[in-house]
Amino acid sequence: MKRILLPLIFFPFIIFAQDILYVDGKTFLTFSNEEIEVSMNLSKERQYGKYYIADIGIYNNTNQSFDFNPSEVQATIIRKGKEKQAEVLSHKDYMKKVKTRQTWQAVGKSMSEHSAASEAGKTTTNTSSSTYGSYSGNSRTNYSNSYGGNIGSSRSTGTISGSSRTNSSSTTTDGRAQYMASQNADRNVKEFTNQQSNISKMLNQGYLKRNTLKNQNYMRGNLNIKYRKADEIEIVVPVNGKDYIFLWDKDMLDEI
Numbered sequence: 001m002k003r004i005l006l007p008l009i010f011f012p013f014i015i016f017a018q019d020i021l022y023v024d025g026k027t028f029l030t031f032s033n034e035e036i037e038v039s040m041n042l043s044k045e046r047q048y049g050k051y052y053i054a055d056i057g058i059y060n061n062t063n064q065s066f067d068f069n070p071s072e073v074q075a076t077i078i079r080k081g082k083e084k085q086a087e088v089l090s091h092k093d094y095m096k097k098v099k100t101r102q103t104w105q106a107v108g109k110s111m112s113e114h115s116a117a118s119e120a121g122k123t124t125t126n127t128s129s130s131t132y133g134s135y136s137g138n139s140r141t142n143y144s145n146s147y148g149g150n151i152g153s154s155r156s157t158g159t160i161s162g163s164s165r166t167n168s169s170s171t172t173t174d175g176r177a178q179y180m181a182s183q184n185a186d187r188n189v190k191e192f193t194n195q196q197s198n199i200s201k202m203l204n205q206g207y208l209k210r211n212t213l214k215n216q217n218y219m220r221g222n223l224n225i226k227y228r229k230a231d232e233i234e235i236v237v238p239v240n241g242k243d244y245i246f247l248w249d250k251d252m253l254d255e256i
Contacts (some may be wrong), residue, residue: 015031018030018246026043027252027256028040028041029246036060036240038057040056040237042054043055043256049097049101049224050227051226052075052224053225054073054075054222054235056220056223058239060218060240061216065213065214065215066213066241068212068213068219070209073236074235074236077230078230079231089226091204095204098199099200106193116185117184207221207222232250234246
């Protein structure tokens with residue numbers, strides 16, 4: 001266990017002291033005493049958008065119950081000495097984004113599958129034909145005067161030739177093959193939709209929601225923070241009237 005080199009400052013409602021713990025290779029910043037433990041892991045993920053994922057755990061040993069409201073969590077991104085308030089997504093906002101992305105993905109999957117199925121069983125045949133012909137002939141012309149006497153004749157010959165080319169195509173459809181392809185497309189779309197539904201349920205179950213935490217109970221879940229490049233990230237987690245401040249410096253951010 002390693003303690004962050006930060007001054008141990010204890011104001012009545014602000015807690016800065018933190019320990020670094022490692023669980024299965026993941027880094028957790030933790031504050032704990034005989035009454036409460038608040039811990040956090042921070043990671044980066046691209047799932048229905050790019051986010052910092054704050055994995056927050058809270059253990060209550062205060063001998064009383066208290067409400068935890070994740071909408072009160074705040075994050076500040078520090079970049080090149082400038083601070084900017086980060087967007088922390090509520091459960092409702094994030095699941096709305098998930099639903100929108102999944103809807104568009106399902107539409108794209110359906111169009112792709114059924115477009116391919118519509119071409120199944122089709123056979124196109126291209127044919128071409130050429131014709132060629134020629135004609136040769138001659139003619140003789142006799143000339144006579146007004147008295148009927150032959151005064152001469154002429155002879156002419158000629159050749160006429162030509163060719164033509166015809167291209168045609170025809171398409172036949174195997175109805176059975178197309179039906180089977182359509183059925184397969186329907187199955188693929190349904191399987192894809194089921195997979196998306198399972199992902200949605202997993203994300204919904206794992207996302208932090210408002211809860212009353214009873215004595216000796218533990219809760220854990222995720223919050224998504226909209227991604228921005230950062231040198232430091234400060235995350236404030238209000239728990240039972242106190243603000244627990246978690247500071248992720250550049251070295252720690254480089255590890256995630």
